[in-house]
Every structure is written in C-alpha cells, then in structure tokens.
Amino acid sequence: MNFDFAAQTPKLMMLLWGLIAFAVVVGGLLVLLDVVPAFFARRREARLIAGSASGAPPRRAKPREGLFAIFFLLPTLLLLLIGLVVPAIRTTLLSFMDGGSQNWVGLDNYRWMFADDSIVRVLLNTLIWVTLVPLVATSIGLLYAVLVDKARLESVAKSLIFMPMAISFVGASIIWKFVYAYRGEGEEQIGLLNQIMVSLGGEPRQWLLDSPLNTLLLIVIMVWIQAGFAMVVLSAAIKAIPADIVEAARLDGVSPWQMFSQITLPSIRPAMIVVVVTISIATLKVFDIVRTSTNGNYDTSVIANEMYNQAFRYGQNGQGSALAVFLFVLVVPIVIFQIRNIRQQRREG
Amino acid sequence: MTTTTPPVAAGTQDTGSPTTRASRVRTRLSSRTATLVAIVIAVVWTIPTFGLFVSSLRPENQIKTTGWWTFFRDPEFTLQNYQDVLFGQASGSGQLANYFVNSLVITLPSVLFPLAFAAMAAYALAWINFRGRDLVYIGIFALQIVPLQMALVPLLSFFSRGVSLGGVTLMPAWNLDGAQNFAQVWFAHTCFALPFAVYLLHNFVSQLPRDLMEAARVDGATHPKIFRTIVLPLIAPALAAFGIFQFLWVWNDLLVALIFAGGSDVTAPLTVRLAELAGTRGNEWQRLTAGAFVSIVVPLIVFLSLQRFFVRGLLAGSVKG
Numbered sequence: 001m002n003f004d005f006a007a008q009t010p011k012l013m014m015l016l017w018g019l020i021a022f023a024v025v026v027g028g029l030l031v032l033l034d035v036v037p038a039f040f041a042r043r044r045e046a047r048l049i050a051g052s053a054s055g056a057p058p059r060r061a062k063p064r065e066g067l068f069a070i071f072f073l074l075p076t077l078l079l080l081l082i083g084l085v086v087p088a089i090r091t092t093l094l095s096f097m098d099g100g101s102q103n104w105v106g107l108d109n110y111r112w113m114f115a116d117d118s119i120v121r122v123l124l125n126t127l128i129w130v131t132l133v134p135l136v137a138t139s140i141g142l143l144y145a146v147l148v149d150k151a152r153l154e155s156v157a158k159s160l161i162f163m164p165m166a167i168s169f170v171g172a173s174i175i176w177k178f179v180y181a182y183r184g185e186g187e188e189q190i191g192l193l194n195q196i197m198v199s200l201g202g203e204p205r206q207w208l209l210d211s212p213l214n215t216l217l218l219i220v221i222m223v224w225i226q227a228g229f230a231m232v233v234l235s236a237a238i239k240a241i242p243a244d245i246v247e248a249a250r251l252d253g254v255s256p257w258q259m260f261s262q263i264t265l266p267s268i269r270p271a272m273i274v275v276v277v278t279i280s281i282a283t284l285k286v287f288d289i290v291r292t293s294t295n296g297n298y299d300t301s302v303i304a305n306e307m308y309n310q311a312f313r314y315g316q317n318g319q320g321s322a323l324a325v326f327l328f329v330l331v332v333p334i335v336i337f338q339i340r341n342i343r344q345q346r347r348e349g
Numbered sequence: 350m351t352t353t354t355p356p357v358a359a360g361t362q363d364t365g366s367p368t369t370r371a372s373r374v375r376t377r378l379s380s381r382t383a384t385l386v387a388i389v390i391a392v393v394w395t396i397p398t399f400g401l402f403v404s405s406l407r408p409e410n411q412i413k414t415t416g417w418w419t420f421f422r423d424p425e426f427t428l429q430n431y432q433d434v435l436f437g438q439a440s441g442s443g444q445l446a447n448y449f450v451n452s453l454v455i456t457l458p459s460v461l462f463p464l465a466f467a468a469m470a471a472y473a474l475a476w477i478n479f480r481g482r483d484l485v486y487i488g489i490f491a492l493q494i495v496p497l498q499m500a501l502v503p504l505l506s507f508f509s510r511g512v513s514l515g516g517v518t519l520m521p522a523w524n525l526d527g528a529q530n531f532a533q534v535w536f537a538h539t540c541f542a543l544p545f546a547v548y549l550l551h552n553f554v555s556q557l558p559r560d561l562m563e564a565a566r567v568d569g570a571t572h573p574k575i576f577r578t579i580v581l582p583l584i585a586p587a588l589a590a591f592g593i594f595q596f597l598w599v600w601n602d603l604l605v606a607l608i609f610a611g612g613s614d615v616t617a618p619l620t621v622r623l624a625e626l627a628g629t630r631g632n633e634w635q636r637l638t639a640g641a642f643v644s645i646v647v648p649l650i651v652f653l654s655l656q657r658f659f660v661r662g663l664l665a666g667s668v669k670g
Binding site: 008 | 390401458467500507572576603
C-alpha cells in the first residue's frame, strides 16, 4: 500500500482553514448582530432615562429592522453579485467581442453559430436531447410510479429506479460505456449490448462511433438518471390524489385505463409540468455525459460541451460566450411557461 | 409539503363493485402484466450498475476477455483492481485515494457555506420587515434560471486577473497556488448554489407558525436570537435536505471542478480524474470499473441513509413552484 500521507497535509490544512473561515464568518456575523444592537439598546435606554430626568421629550426609538435584514442578506447578495450577476452581464458583453475579448465584433459570433456546419450540428443535437429526454424520462417515471403504487415492496422498487440519481454523470457514463463496449467480431463480447446483438445473430457494433445512433445512446444515459426523479415526484403526486375521488371512481366501475386517463392524469398535471420543465432545463445544460463518453466527437457534441471547448480549450471567449447566452435564451421560454402554469393553477385553486 | 399518503380504509379493496368472473380474470391478468413491466424496468435500471460492480471484482485478464455474466459460471474474485486504482504508483493507475481526499476537501466547505448563508438570507426574507423585500426575493428566485455557463468565463478571469475598471485595480488577482486553489472552487460552488438554496429554505422558513415568531418578539428576543434558537432547530430537516442535495451536486460535479480546480493532482476531484481515465485509458476496464465504484460509493451511502430527507427536499423544491 503506497499512500503518501505527507502529500495530503497541505490539503487538509486548507480544509481546516476553510472550516475556520466558515466558523469565523458565520459565527462572527451572528455574534456581531447580537452584540451591536444590544449595545445600542442599552445606550438608548440610558438616554431615555437621562432624557426623562432632564424633562426633555423622549425621542421615539425607530425600529431598525432594515439594518438586521441587510446583515442577514449581506453574504448571499454579495456572493450572488460577484459570482453570478456581474459575470452573466459580462458574458453577454463578451459574446459581442472577438476571441481574445479585445474588439467588438457585433453579431459575428451569433452568425458563426448558425453558419458553421459543426455548430449547427451541435444545436440540432441539443434539440434532439431536449425533445427526447423529458418525454421518455417522464413517461417511464410515470409508468413505473403507477405500476408500483401500493404494490408490495414499493419503497425497495422505487429505490432501484431512484438510485442512479446519486451516481455522478461521469460514473453513469462509465457504467453505460461498459454496456456499449465493443470487441471485434468472433471475439467474446464484454459489453452487454453487443452480447445481446451477437446472441440474436447480429454483428457487434462500435455503438458510440455511429452517428446519429450514438446521440440516442447517450440520451439513454440521461434518461436512466432522470427517470428516477420523475418517478419520485409523480409518485408523491399520485399519492396526494384524494382517496374519496379514487374510491368514487372505483365504485362507478371504471377500468384501470379509465382510472389512469380520467382521474390520475388530470390530477397530477401540475406535477407533470414541473417534472418536464426541470428535466428539460437539466438536459439543456448536459455536459458531463457527452464529455466523458465521446468528448463531443463523432457528431455527438451539445451546446454546453461546445461552450466549454470554445471558451476553455480553444481560447475563443467570444464564441463560447455566445453559446452560453444562447443556452440562457433557450431556458427562458421554458421558465416563462412554468410560471404561467403556476399562476393559472393559483387562479383555479 | 403536504403529500401525506391517503389512508386506505381496510377492506375497501376487494369489496365494492360487483365483479364478474371475466373481469376478475382480466384484472388479475392486467396486474400480472403490470408486475412484469415493473420488473422489466427495474431490471433494466439495475443491470448496468450491477454489471460494473461484478466486473470491478474480477481479475484484469478476465474483464478484458469475457463478459461479466460469465462470472457466475466460473467465479474468480479479487480486490486487486481496487488496490491498483486507489494506491497504485504507475502513472496510469489512477491514484484515486489522492483524488478522493480532494473530493472531500472540495465538498465539505462547498456544502457548509451556502447552507449557512442561505439559511440567514431565507430568514431575513421571510421574517424581517424591510422595504423592497419582495423585490430582493424575486431577484434571487429569478437567478435560478441563469445557467452557470453564463458565469464561467468572467468568474475565472476574476480569480486569475482580478477586477480593474479603466486601469484602476479594484480587486487584485487571487494568485492562488497549489492547495489554495480549493478556495476558488468553494467560492464558485457557493455562488452557484445560493439561488436554489435560498428558494428551498425560504419555502420552509416562511411556513413556520407566525404566532411562534411573534411570541418570541414580544418576549424581547432579537432576530439573531430567534434565528439561532427557534428557526434553525425547526428547519433542521430542510437543512438536511439541502445539505444532501448540495453534497451530491458538488461531489458529482465535473464542469465547475474542471474549470476552477483544473486537472492537477493537488486539487482535482474524483470526477475529473475518472473522466480523464475514461478518455485516455478507455479500455482499461479493470481501472474504470473499480474507479467508478470508488466515486459512487460515498454518494450512494449518503443517499440511501438519508433518502427520506432528500425526497422531501426534492418535493418541496419542485412541486411547490
């Protein structure tokens, strides 16, 4: 066993510093908020007593609520400003500048996005991802939620589907790459998919090299991860349907299919929308799967991957930023759709 | 969240509608099909992970020449892959023990900071009256939709070059070196986590009973005191929910780590190393299988032991809207 503990010391020291910083910042802030107002309160009291002794009208103590709020909010607002708001504005500006962020180039980067064949392919792939993943993941999640509802071992059955959510996209990609693994014809296959192909009498294939099939196979990984999320949320929604409605329908003798399409589905519509929206947004930003599985080669790249390549590998800040802005633009309508739905629900509810 | 399981009255299942023999048979058939479909889905969902796990325990030459399903015909079991991938000295072996420490060092502060800051912010937004409160809340809420890709390029230059406006340096570069680079990963993760954290915790904090708060105020408790002694204990489940969320997110993250921790063996987490191994040594399955499991095992334990909180947080975060 060769593990160099000495090499770990600086890191653990750094961790210690981080934890100390945490204690100092958070603890300090709370103590500060405790001590300072108490100090002022005492002074005010003293002044009141002094004032009443001298006969001057006491000054009304103004509530200082706002001051507290500022300190409670300070770390969050500061970090959001530095880490998110200003960078987002800068990225938008950078998207109108050249690769080295020196000169303004107007809309060139956006024109490039829709003119360059390889980037158009990237946009097309993203479109395929964002259409298929929410649709398939939600359908499977819903189907499974309905099937295992009130079944024996329900919680175990749910854990099985839900477990991929704990696995990193990188881990999931390796798991599935192994399923897609290829060995030459005549050799014994080590990948499950090719083994199935061979035992059905087909020939083994290099799955991840064939476009457009490879994009679909990467999508399978994302569906595998997201179906569990859909299942959990929809299952909770199904359980929240009032029992008397279900009972009344059962007394009317509806078939299982009618029960599903006329009772279950309308009742869980709000939850469905949330699931579809959440998965869509996650899918738009998918990066790890593509990078780990194919590194975006063989026509599998998507926007987030291309953005990383342009900005951090090719040093094209302008083009990378334009892709990031485009990603943002794609997210906005989805969110507006969701907000409108929530409003509508509130009005109805 | 108010998703309680509806109480199922005993005995209502089988009595009720008059069932003919045919329909009873049909119901049983359809429930058979249902069970079958459920089992098929469950199997498809579990087999890939299971195959990887079995493979990670097989000797190298077997992994590379035969499918993992043959393991059951002629089982040969070894822990050598784990030994190699964790502690091996060869450059391609992984040295994952080292990266495992990095992942831990990255994750702990990246969970604690947003947790504390967001709890404070959520309290202020829910229970302190000040002008513009709703506006601030909506602003933070809206930031959830900004993809973190929008922040990466400028944030990296903020760390490496500082901030200068018209030639005046407002903030010098951080000039971090070696293990100090962890600080910028913590910073980035904290910033990116805050909008969702504030939103999730606000959902919980704002639902605390108003009477309780007012009683505390009447007793003369200050806001920090209420926050520490009343609010924090009451929202512990919510804190746990967000903590698990953030833990899984940070531990499993690749993008933020790639950009802010880089590929160096001092700071890069497991995910970065694994992605690298998958790219450069894509056929070294004895390392990839064991390595993937090393990275999976911690989140899996956290997840399975705290699943209850995680699910509650998930539902509160998504369904409430």
